[in-house]
Amino acid sequence: MNLKEKLKKQQYNEIWQQYCGFLDLSMDGYMKIQRRLMEEQIQLWSNCGLGQSILKGKHPRNLDEFRKMVPLTEYEDYADILLTKQPDMLPGNPVIWIQTTWEGGKHPIKVAPYTRSMLDTYRNNVTACLILSTSRKKGSFDVASTDKFLYALAPLPYATGLFPLALGEEIDIEFLPAVKDAVNMSFSERNKLGFKMAMKKDLGFFFGLGSVAYAVSLSLSSLTGGRGIQLSSLLKCRPHMIFRLIQAKYHCKKENRQLLPKDLFHLKGFMVAGTDNQCYKDDLEELWGIRPMELFAGTEPSIMGTETWTRKGMYFFPDTAFYEFITEKDMLKNHEDPSYVPPTYLMDEVRPGEKYELVFTILKGGAFARYRCGDMYRCVGLENREDETQIPRFEYVDRVPWIIDIAGFTRISENGIRNVIRLSKLPITNWVAAKEYNEQNRPYLHMYVELERESLLNSAMSADILKELLSTYFKYIDQDYRDLKKILGMDPLQVTIFTCGTFETYEKQTGKKLHQMNPSYYDLKALLEVQECLNKVR
Template sequence: MKFEEKLKKRQYSQLWQEYCGFLDLDIDSYMNIQNRLMQEQISLWSKCELGRKMLAGKQPPKTIEEFREMVPLTTYGDYADFLLQKKGDMLPDEPVIWIQTTWECGKHPIKVAPYTSSMLDTYRNNIIACLILCTSTEKGKFNARETDKFLYALAPLPYATGLMPLALNEEISIEFLPPVKDAMQMTFSERNKKGFKMGLKKGIDIFFGLGSVAYYVSLSVSTLGKGSSGKSSLMSISPKILTRFLIAKYLCKKENRDLKPKDLFKLKGFMCAGTDNRCYKDDLEELWGVRPMELFAGTEPSIIGTETWTRNGMYFFPDACFYEFIPEAEMLRTFEEEGYKPATYLMNEVIPGQKYELVISVLKGGAFVRYRVGDVYECVGLESREEGTRIPRFIYIDRIPTIIDIAGFTRISEHSIQNVIELSGLPIENWVAVKEYRQNRPLMHIYVEMKEGQILNTAVSREILKEHLTIYFKYVDSDYQDLKKILGMDPLEITILKCGTFSFYEKSTSKKLRRINPQPYDVMELLKIDKKDFKLMGRRG
């Protein structure tokens, strides 16, 4: 029986237990599921050509402990030869669909990930759990219905977010705005505008999008009814929403504020994914009257976790991936010492307050094993009295320090920045790039030192550098271009340091700066040196 049929029969308790029952597990039961499924995956993986290649002639591991000892941590480069050519017959199980995403701007255009039939079954069950939880207000109670209208501000296939409407439509006849078949023919911006326009006519019950995109789309409500085009758009609004609009306009004028989505729509549920959601969740709650529920999702791991009705940390689904965690100190050491093998810990070994880089082995015939996803999470608790849970709970922190991700759109690395600088022809001698936040919004701050003899210390010069570098970032990375085109963001900031600042830093500290996201105290030291007459200090020394 499908999810929708059980909904119509009001089998709410049965549905909650079927899809959200993992929240009742204790850690021992959770690990039993993890270990059983991982043992099955090891057997599949060891017999396929990909597994045999990675084992390099060694006997297949018999236990999970042997597997973790024998198989090194992996990155996408370890799979590229198999996956980019879509050699499905060489994988643990035959893929039924291939999902695509950006790999690294300016270096590798795309990466693809295979999804098996069993993986898609798990994905479908877990996305239904998310649907239930996003409309829940307490344990066991939820308000998802087959008549719901779903504003969907995410990319269609071949991107991973395109799986969601397809998976849900197998179980429930929720109406997506815009329809999936139409959305696939539209640009990102067109989909968002069309979906919102349809929402004004039909209503919106559930909203799902990147936090940054959801915020940008939400702001457009304040312009409704303004100007000639805005007034003509009122003609397509449903009578019910038009009534709310007229009442809201009166109240907004009386309260001297802009129109907000919550004045027009009464959301049942709100989901968000991607990076930097913490920058937008408070504002989105104020705009819509409902706090977004954050999901864990990615191309390689699929959907792996969700918050609950408390919106106070996320739980990993036990049947999507086998999880390992690299402590922050160990992670940082891998970036400083080439070849260093960090320790990893399992779900029953994580510690509250500790940050971890996530490592996954995709279950149900997936290709990726001991795979460094590139995301950092913090464990915020091992149990929750409020939710009645006895398994670890996490919050998303950011990408690993060697990548700068802005609002879920970019994956900027040292290589991509160096490529941009070289293409621009600007006389930049040294640089470091740091992800920072201003007014609770993410930006990329590049601290540059010009070559000797280049006098570029004025605000005008900073703007010239910013303009030139922005042009080339857009050239090498279309996702960066979308930040401005879709979100209206200009995420680049430039600070020019005196010639010799970097070399003086390295001499005085006896260490080399990490170019992407160096430690905050290292950046502070650079700025201190920049303000000193360090050449004179060097002569005296």
């Protein structure tokens, strides 16, 4: 039976155990599931063409041998086989291929195959997220087939496009607008139609990237203004929505504030995924009156984990992937010295407070083994009395330091920035790039650049002009960067021009060269102090 049928029979305890029972696992029970599923995957992966392209004739017989024989991998190790979509080379038969951006300016896309077993696991875990988003305590939830879901997701072939399809196999929740219509609409058109439909039918759920959810929320707030709701549209609304609107308008006028989504809609569940959610959660809670529940999700692994009703850390699903962790110290050492092989730790070996780079092997016939996805997490605890769990929970930190991700949309690499500078033919001799946050706690890309001496003397190059020129080329090489402005209304670049000789002076004084991507706080502070001293001298 699916969720709809069990709800009809009021089998609430069975529903909780089936979808959310992993939260009751002991650490030993969790690892037994991990090891059992991994044993199955080792055989599938090691004996397929893709696995042998990496193993080079080796055949691990158990988990220990697998971790010794299989090197840590990145997408380059799979690209030749996956981008040409060779199913005969894979450990399982793919029924769908999911797509996302790989690296702007260098690799247009990367694709990931999903087997039927992977999709079944995804469906169960998506349903668990839906249930937990409405939960206020262990065992409680509020889900119905009549619920309405605001559509704020990227369609297939992107990973979020799987969400409504998988959920549709479990329960007849209605998306506003319908998925078949939404995929052919612009972001703005979806928002307007979704809001109009929500005013007629009410709204129970909302899920999207944190940054996108915020943009949609602001859009809804603007649509509820004086001209946003016409009398003809209002007459089509349900009586309780008309009453709710009249009541909301009265309270907002009395409190001298703008109408907010929470005044009209009382969400049962609110879910966010992607990066930089910490920048938007407080504002989203203020707008909707409910704290968003954060998910772990990605193209290669699908949905990996979720928060619970406490909103105090996320738990990895034990049946999506086998998890390994590289400490931040070892990760940085490996980046400095690629010949250094960082050790990995399993779920029962992580420590509270430690930051880790995640490594995973997809289960159920997945393609990726010991895969470095480029995400970092902090372990925030090994158990939690509030939600009665005995397994580790995590919070998302960010991408690895050599990738700058802005609002979950774009992944800016050192290579990408070099391409921008090369294509623009701008006279930039030295640069560093850092992810920083403005006064509203919104992320942006800050480039500190040094220009050729003659260019500074012979032109009126200002930081604003340089920013406009660089932005043009970032948009040219990276579709996701363009979408930051188009969809979120965000201008993610800030430029500071340094005095000639700043970088050279820094290197002489410190005896080291700066990391060009996300230099440490102390290194960047030292560089700024050098710049300040040079300005005083001149």
